[in-house]
Amino acid sequence: MANKASPPNLHKSVAISKGYNFASTWEQNAPLLEKQQAAIVALSHAVAERPYPSNLAQDHISRQDNGGLAVSTEDSAFGDSQAIDAVLVNTNQFYKWFTDLESALKSETEEKYQHYVNTLTERIQTCDDILLQVDETLDLFNGLQLQHQAVATKTKTLHDACDRLLVEKQRLIEFAEALRSKLHYFDELENIATNFYSAKVNVGSENFLPLLKRLDECISYVESNPQYAESSIYLLKFRQLQSRALGMIRSHVLSGLKGASSQVQAAIRSTGGSKTSVSEGVEASVIYVRFKAAANELKPILEEIEGRSSKKEYAQVLEECHKLYCEQRLSLVKGIVLQRISEFAKKEALPSLTRSGCAYLMQVCQLEHQLFDHFFPSSSEDVSGLAPLVDPLSTFLYDTLRPKLIHEINVDLLCELVDILKVEVLGEQLSRRSESLAGLRPTLERILADIHERLTFRARTHIHDEIANYVPSDKDLDYPAKLEQSVEMKSETNSVEETPDVFKTWYPPLEKTLSCLSKLYRCLEPSVFTGLAQEAVEVCSLSIQKASKLIAKRTTAMDGQLFLIKHLLILREQIAPFDIEFLVTYKELDFSHLLEHLRRILRGQASLFDWSRSTSLARTLSPRVLESQVDAKKELEKSLKATCEEFIMSVTKLVVDPMLSFVTKVTAVKVALSSGNQNQKVDSIMAKPLKDQAFATPDKVAELVQKVNAAIQQELPVVMAKMKLYLQNASKRTILFKPIKTNIVEAHIQLQSLVKAEYSPQEQSIINMVSIQELQAQLDNLL
Template identity: 65%
Template structure:
């Protein structure tokens, strides 16, 4: 009977180790695990190896031997504990002795196998511990050596740093001293240059044209600038005075050199001009030859002074060089003026002898613009940086331009023709200023002040002549018989003119009153020639004077022809005047200020009566307030006054025509109203309508016969007078819309008056009386009036 027995071995206790070795070993293992951890692949490889070695097979030399007796024992004893346990579990036992022996061997094998791996692990750890004890001993000794070495290195480092800091301090001190020495040397160089510069400037071989002059002058400027900016240095003021003296000498040499070159160039040009002069000394240069004589030869001097002028202009921010540059400009302008002025004056005088005023203005301005442009170009060759300032050339160009001004002024100052004066303004303002001067720019800017001065004079003369013209030709105009021959003039013009003429298109075939025609013509000429503020005052005065003149002519026409002709004449010319001044974009309102002394007499009386004191400065009656005038402002708007007069005249005309046609009806309605008021007063408001009708018929003016006679007069006026009025309106007012606007209130008044009478007749009179009165139906009257003005 075979029995399989499995036994479990008891755990085997580890031998105790020293505490120090264990702690060091554990610390070393922990440090090792932290510093060299295994990766996931390494852990997987260890797991695979563990699985491979988990099963240990039977040794090859025992795998095929038979089991039993002594062979089994010897076999078991020759195997290791694990192999023995495997074989014993599978052994066949024949008796109890074998069983007990087998059991004892199996138990011993199991204990041996159970304790073997712990012994093996203990031995391994013990070996590791011994190794670590040896290593830690060596490490401790090595660390001790390292600590000593580190302490020595720290001491050496401290000594080295101390030495390095000391070296750096010495180097910095050296650099500072070197820098201080260099700075001191550089500062002393400016003072040391005094003797060197003075020796060179006072040298007999020194001249402005040499190549050493400008660098030496530049070094002198640097020394002066440095000494001026550092007054705290010893003897700086003394050195500054000496440097300034050298600078004055150098600038004097520059000035003399420039004057010499300019005078030499001027002498050459003067010789050329003398050669071209005639027997009587008159210039015979043609316009083309002026350029070669006056400008081309003078440009050669510019090349000699170019370098010097550039240096002077580059330092013009300093007052000494700015003054030198200004002196150079003055010297240049003086020399050029001496050469050019005679030629320009002679040329302008030649133009004045050949040309009229307008042509002289154009030719003179064109010639002077050419001169200004050439002078500006020549000035640029000498002074390239300062040529943009027009004021630098003013001493030269102003006298040249004055020659044209002096030639033109005596001619236009006595000119009385408004057209010619306006033409001069157009030439100066539009052609010269706006077109030519603006297009050519700063090169001809020197001519602008003279042109503006001439333009102001011409505008002043034009203003004076316009005021004189308005006084003589408008305000003081005395009409002749033909001027006020209305409506004959209009009838003659209508028969000779085939075209329809409106107020918006006033033509020469329609006669206008001369002051109106002259006013419009004068304003049209002055509008673009005068400044807006000046034109506004003249326009306001012209419109006011023209309105007064038209009103005076209307009164003359009223006395000569009829009231209707005078009114239509006034309306016609007021409309034309309003239409013609509408395009002027100005304000016709002018404020007049005047002094009022009206209160002076009353204040003097109070002072003489003792009611006020002269010396009392706290009251209103003091001396200062007594003799202080009041400033009164009076605003006059000529356009509004024209509108007001036009409106008044139209209302008067409408009322005149209305009375001319329906005066009997208006008188009848007025009388009826008065009778009703009187009857109402007498009857205390209790009179019946029938009594009122009987009382109205009993009135002498309201009998059916009288009313019929009134209606007949009105019908006669409608049929004969009103068509004549409409015809005359069409004769004076050619615009159908104007006619319609003026006739509309007349028609309304006629219809209203006729309607009132028609209503009275229908209410107050019987049908037989109404039939005998024979009033027109209002609708028929409306149609008739509409047909008149169609």
Template identity: 75%
Template sequence: MASTAIPESGAIFRGYNFANMWEQNAPLMEEQKTAISSLSRAIAERPYPPNLVGVELLAQEQCLVKDGSAMISQNDVVEEAGIDVVLVNTHQFYKWFTDLESAMKSETEEKYRLYVNTLVERIQLCDGILEQVDDTLNLFNELQLLQQSVAIKTKTLHDACDRLLLEKQRLIDFAEALRIKLNYFDELENVSSKFYSPNISLGNGQFLPLLKRIDDCISYFENNPQYAESGVHLVKFRQLQSRALGMIRTHVLSVLKTVSAQVQAAVRGSGSNKASIAEGVEASVIYVRFKAAASELKPILEEMESRSSRKEYAYAIHECHKMYCEQRLSLVKGIVQQRISEFALKESLPSLTRSGCAYLMQVCQLEHQLFDHFFPSSSTDVSSMTPLIDPLCTYLYDTLRPKLIYQANLDSLCELVDILKVEVLGDQLSRCGESLAGLRPTLQRILEDIHERLTFCARTHIRDEIANYRPSDGDLNYPARLEQLTEKASDNSGENNSDIFRTWYPPLEKTVSYLSKLYHCLEPAVFTGLAQEAVEFCSISIQNASKVISKKSSPMDGQLFLIKNLLILREQIAPFDIEFSVTHKELDFSHLLEHLRRILRGQASVFDWSRSTSLALTLSPRILESQIDAKKELEKSLKTTCEEFIMSVTKLIVDPMLSFVTKVTAVKAALASGAPDKRQDPVLAKPLRSQAFASPEKMTELIQKVSNALQQELPKVMAKMKLYLQNPSTRMILLKPIKTNIIEAHVQLQTLIKTEYLPDEVHGIGMLSSPDLQSQIDNLL
């Protein structure tokens, strides 16, 4: 094992021999040997490093020179290393060591030289292979160029084929388009031959497709007028279309006349069917036969309605509507007229209006349903049935209008407005929708006539019963009339007081009544004018009556009468949401006379059209506008009357005080003016208490007179106010300034007395203080 483990290299072998010789020449000590033995035993079990394993090194060298190169065998190395060398000195050692290094270097270079030779051979071999590869690549490049050339030629051929195919398809499309366009030109002969064929009729299945083809050709030629002979073909196709539409109209009229004749024959054969439409029998012969005719004409009419956007078809449909309405009118007009005549003979005007409108709505609804069977697309258009609905409505209008002209009762006219405006137009027509829309113009016309008649009658009533009212003695018998009504009301205190309106002046009652009736019946603008006139005339009538009552009874009665009725009038017109203001325009010719005088004097020329004095300007009237607000005038009159009443009551009680204060004020003013004649007057120079009219006795008499008037007259005034004015708040509004005036008069006199009289005289006069006077007045009120 030891011998095989020693490396087989020559240099190592020589080193080993040198070590042995070194061991002999330089022996180790025992301690060193022991240490080496211990070290040897310690490493004995460890393998050699890979680079020292001789077998592995030899295998690697054999692999490197496996191509046949000469290798140095182990024996040669041994023999080369088997040189016995004896080293005597250092110089020999160094020389030996140098030789050993050279031998080792030579041995190492030999190994690499073998590697180099091997690599050179391999490179030469690769160069030969590369030359072959280059030749192959050159051949491949030539082949690739040939393939590209073939590909280019193939693509060029494909592109040429594609262009030829596209050109072929374009030519095919062009030929097809040309053929389609030429078909419209060629279609004239085909359509004409079929259209003038004796076998053509609306009943067979060829007519509608033929009509559609004619329409398509007409549309084509209308959209393409640039083609040769397009205008000629358009005219010819339109002639064919006109002939086709004429055939349709003739066919529709023939069917309608046939079914109308059948219905008339059936009605004549059965007398009970004459009133079927009036009774609303929807399945009667008048409707059943026409519904059967609708099923026959429906395909043609639907086809025409689908093309109603074209004016030719729209006109043809209109003609069909007209023919249908004429045939229907010939059947139902007699029955409708007869039924409305029966209503007119049996019923009053409001009942006639209500019954006639209800009957016409029933007829129109049935006719609309039947019309929808014939013309489903046109039934939503109200004007389509106008030739049928208008004559039927005219029968009712012609029946109502003569009765309206002679109707003068406002209640009846207001009832008619309510029937038409609320029941018929507002409720029934809105609920039924478009089926009764054809009635609306006639009903609106009737309503306008009623408004016109109602306005005329209202103006007449306002003029006759308010403005020109002539009161009787009983109407002006105040306050006796109020006293009688008060006694009657007290006797019937357990019953409802129904005589409240009897205390009103008749024009006032009529004004309020008329305005209440007309408010919801007339247009706001018309009602505003009537309300302004009525309030104005009523206010004037009340004022005139107040003047008469003031003469017959007393001024206080006249004032309270005026206040009472004006307050009622103001209260009753407050709920009306209108302006009682009307603007009146008048033509003023007052300047005409002066201009004519100037022209006659030669100061102006008749033919001077440019100056302000020309004849044209002279003869042109001026427009004067005046605005009258009846409500404001009413407020103004009421305010003036209340002020007059307050002053009259104040003077009735404290007139002596007011006269005395006025006289004293005049005397003091005369003294203060400084006139010499007045200052020298012995009467005026005296103190006030020394004056005869202002002596303490006279003052005591004046105070007693005012106190008596306060105790006697104020209760009477209160009694009259309660008689005329039932509202306590209204009475308090009038009494408050009266009370204030009485107290102010007492305060003025009391201030004067305290200033001009001695304390004993003031006490002797016995004038009440302001709190006592106020308490006394409150007790009297």
């Protein structure tokens, strides 16, 4: 079979490979069902064993029966005539026969397979032909695909080119439109100029505001693009048109306001009044309602101007409209306001005039603010818009009040005016309606400043005349009789607490000082009040000290001291609630060095015109500024402390002066004895013991002890009675008496120490000093 088969060519190998791949792919992509696979298995089992052909099978059986070796072979492939019948005698015949049989079988087998090979070869050839056709088709398809890609590439290139052309076209269209829109602003110049210079166009026409808006747009555009050719020329021409338009608006507003004012004046005359005489009922209805109705035609154009007030030109026009409006309103209401304020000034006192005038002005300002807000809603919050109207109206009140304030001398009335303006008007009424009345605040604050200035001047005059230069009468200095009368009146009324008549026991300058400060405290600024308070406390303290000296001459020194202590304590207590520092810095000019410089110049030691040296004219004539600080409160404390110490020493001396004198003499003797022993010059008299001295005998010491005891029992209660009369507060008396008690006890302790050291027990019994415990109890009982 191998000899007959021809070697496969390239196409046959490719066909077999492709056929195998196709069958494998088919097997994988189209698998057999289970039934199909079972049928194939059954078929394979059925053909596994091939039976002998019928002729061979019979012959085989017969030979077996004969018991000889007979071979009958008939090849079905050659037909019935080709059967091989042979009788084998020897081995060679058998081999020959077997060889022939094997060749026949082989030939039969090869024929079947050759037939199958031929069939496969034909089919492979067919597949190769098909593959060749497929290859040719694929080549044609590949060529077609390449042509399609080329066509697609050309088409895409053409589309891209078309898109670019469309984009470029759109860009050019947009550029043309942008250029046309930009040129449109410049082209509008002729159109706007023609309309503005037309006789048919006025501020009240419908197309005026759109033209004005278009003009503003053109100006804004040209201003923002100065790089364009001739933009400055066009801007100048646009500005000229804008100035003409704004001038037309100003004239229109002025004409409208004058027309409204004329209608209001005509309405006033029709009601039987005049510009300066209008009844209160007619005032609001005519001056405000009629004016509002008459000028309503201006509201649209005014609102348009306000809407563009962010631009400088419109802001100027708006400001001019404000002034024109205020001028026309002022011409209507100034006579009426002046008449009302004049009527108040004729009928009412200064406080009532201030209160009524401020209330009326606030009413007028509120109505004017409401009317102003109607025409200028966006500008009503700005106080300066109504200033040309409000300032003259408020000046009428200021001019009416100022002459009266200048001639007012009553401090109480001036304080009342401060309270009216500061609390009632500025504090309450103006704060509740701050927006509508804000224009009044500067004038009201100016009036308040004038009142403060007048009040400060009158307060200084009051301090100078009524406190510093106060001339006391005999009744003012009648101490302690004035206090005794007050105690008697108090006991008659059975009043336990102090009555308001307690001020009658005060020295008048003290009462005037405290009354003045209490009034000024809430009326003046802290810095101004501090200066006045320092001055008042200082001069009051000096006045009380002068009165104390006069009382000491008239009665006793103790009365003068207690008078001074009483009033200084009251002054210190009463100024404590004032939350201020009584420290004032004074600046003075010192020219003391000027004389020495002039002497040096006259002696030729310095030149008058030598500006380069320290002795120049400028330096010579320049004064020195000296600063000094005065704290009235500290000075008051210092005076009070000195007076209390003086009173304590005087009472101590009144009671225990004999003891103090004795202790002083004993101390002097001991010092002299010690000094004499050192110098070896001892006098016979000084060398005696203390008890043998003439001034220190037991009898002398007992005598001085008796004097001190008598003073404690007789003089000290009188002192305590005076203290109780002048100082009604028990705690104050206790504080003042405590150092007196300490001094008395200390004097007794010193004397007791001397007695115990220098005298015998028998002599001590003669002296008979009171024990310290008994003395303290006795002194405590005096309180």
